Amino acid sequence: MQVEDRKTSERRFAEFAEFLKEFVTELNRLGADGCVVLVEGARDVRAMRDVGYRGGIVSIAAAKGSESRLANSKTVVIMTDLDREGRRLAARYARALTHRGLAVSLDQRRRLLAASRGVFRHIENLKRFSYLVADVEIYGCENKSLYLGGFCLYFV
Secondary structure, eight states, rough: HHHOOOHHHHHHHHHHHHHHHHHHHHHHHHHHHTOOEEEEHHHHHHHHHTOOOOEEEEGGGGGGGGGGHHHTOOOEEOOOOOSSSHHHHHHHHHHHHHHHTTTOOHHHHHHHHHHHHTOOGGGGGGGGGGGGGGTOSSOOTTTEEEEEETTTEOOO
């Protein structure tokens, strides 16, 4: 029985690792296309960067100074925490941003919630899985370049 539980656990972990790679790659594509991710705080921003997201990102804590970034974005992807408070904030910001005429997406948040299966509830905990997405695709760098620390290094 214990061996079966371990196999199931390992399979779920492998599925989550694959999901996370695809998820971050998708977010990077959206970011390269002009979308901005909205998170709750500075730790969430760091966690998103740690897992490989390189697009525009705004934290609710600092949103007052970033209103123009939200207004100029193609879509705002809301990635609040996966707990009750995060759900409340997501609904509140979705209403407010939609009322301002901005396109809003909650799909990515819902998919992350489903894929996590309760493993974590806070976006800042994504940093624990950063080693899983070391080879995630980065958009915005050309073929003869290397992405390093937020910069594209070009080789001639």
